[in-house]
Amino acid sequence: MGDNIMAYNGGSVIAMAGKNCVAIASDLRYGIQNHTVGFDFPKVQRVNEHTFVGLPGLLTDTQTFHEKLNYRMKMYSLRENREMKPQVVAHMCESLLYERRFGPYFVEPVIAGLENGTTPYLCAMDLIGATLKTQDFVLAGTSSQAMFGLAETLWKPDLDADHLFEVISQVMLNAVDRDALAGWGCRVWVMTPEKVTVRDLKARQD
């Protein structure tokens, strides 16, 4: 697994907020160190009507953590007879991660959603559950440094859904193009109060 377990598989996720909308993007590479094994492994799942969870990091933990999260969310909706709000999803992730404080899941969650169906909610976490809430963008993964530079430059407040899509796409594409362990395609989800669109970006396949 080498010196950096978070870079064993590679991969990156970024989420951004706009005016009454959120967008989240993930690369599609499944690799084992520098060997690319698959081209269709998104790190983001839509966990309920109004929330996305992205889990870049060690991909076995990405899969397992998604399964744990899905289980807990389904149990919640059976007991409470209502959907889990994005903030509650985030708090649940925090709790699930801290439970494993001394033997953690090697994932860095990125959570994006619409509170009450309208207000953008963004949250990022480290692998042991320390949360960061912000109004602009959150990101994690092997391309994080490149993504930070591009996001700080290109993001503006109150972008509408189409402009938000353009901005998040450019950040993702250009950041992963400088990262040997991420890329091979990108998928972008945009959520507005009316609908969710998902698009695959035409990206370098190297």
Added chain:
Amino acid sequence: MAVEFDGGVVMGADSRTTTGSYIANRVSDKITELTDKIWICRSGSAADTQAISDYLKYYLAMHSVELNEEPLVRTAAALGQQMCYSNKNAVQAGLIVAGWDRAKGGQVYNIPLGGTLVRQPFSIGGSGSTYIYGYCDAHYKPGMSKEECLTFVHNSLALAMARDGSSGGVIRTVVITKDGIERNMVPGNRLPIFYEGP
């Protein structure tokens, strides 16, 4: 990689240099000139291979003045082997020396990590090469023309670049014949495309 044909050689390489997982240079030139008609494909540590190439260029220039003739490809390859073998514990260099000379025409010599020297009709090296051994063995035929060699090189490199994280960017080629050199570059959006997932 490098491929021999009747009348010369075709050399090709990708253009990605990484430090860890960061792509430090996405348009590097990994095919370096040693003499007019002898060039070298470099893989492994960039610093080591650049230092070795500089030495080789110097030695071959001196040698050619002393001989009053163009040096042989085999000479360049043997010098490369000496440097890699004698310093095998210190350097990480995979070299392919290829070119044209009057004695044997087009030749390709592979010098992998320990300092072996072997002449081959075609040679592949670098981290991406592991992914294309099967493809190359299946598609190489002796007696290919220059154009067929170029297609073979472009397809092989494109496949390796798609699968290897440490390879990518553009495909640079150098064709060496008795008449001179042809350099070419195929950018990322014009690479041959193969299977890319469902």
